[in-house]
Amino acid sequence: MKFKFENILIWQKAMDLGEDVNDLSxxxxxxxxxxxxxxxCRAVDSVALNISEGSIGQSNPEFKKFMGYSIRSLAEVVTCLHKAKRRKYITDQDFEKYYQESFNLMNMMVAFRKNIK
Structure with a gap:
């Protein structure tokens, strides 16, 4: 038997992004x-952690709240990517790759949250 969150695509993508960004850092x-x-690293891990925590909560409004935390964490990751690029810790190509992945995940997360009733 699986935990509910393990079947959620945005959790899976957040887990992948977390490992990639951890390696990048x-x-x-x-x-x-x-x-x-x-x-x-803390921000990118928080994305998947909040999705999982919210998914096993007591109510859908609580899940929406945790999705909000997750979305804010992803915005923090994007800001850190900007900082890393400006400080020349990452290449423009790496920035673009992870920026695009973050953008796509953000759109998926926002749509997912809207569908929580």
Missing amino acids: KAFPEKEKFNLSSQI
């Missing part, structure tokens, strides 16, 4: 270990 300079690297 390993190339950040050592001085960012406890700053930007830590921040982007």
Whole structure:
């Protein structure tokens, strides 16, 4: 038997993005270990964590609330990507790849949240 959230496509995509961004952050300079690297990893992990936590909650309004947290975490990831690009920790190609993945996931998450009754 699976947990409900394991069947949710946005959770699956958030899990994949989390692993990719975590790997990407390993190339950040050592001085960012406890700053930007830590921040982007915590934010990207929070996306999937909030989806799963909300999905097993007591009510649909509670699930919507956790989806809001997840969406805000994804916005934080995008801001961290911008910071990493500006500081030249990531290439333009990596930025574009993860920016586009984040944008697509954000649209999916917003649509998913709208359909929670």
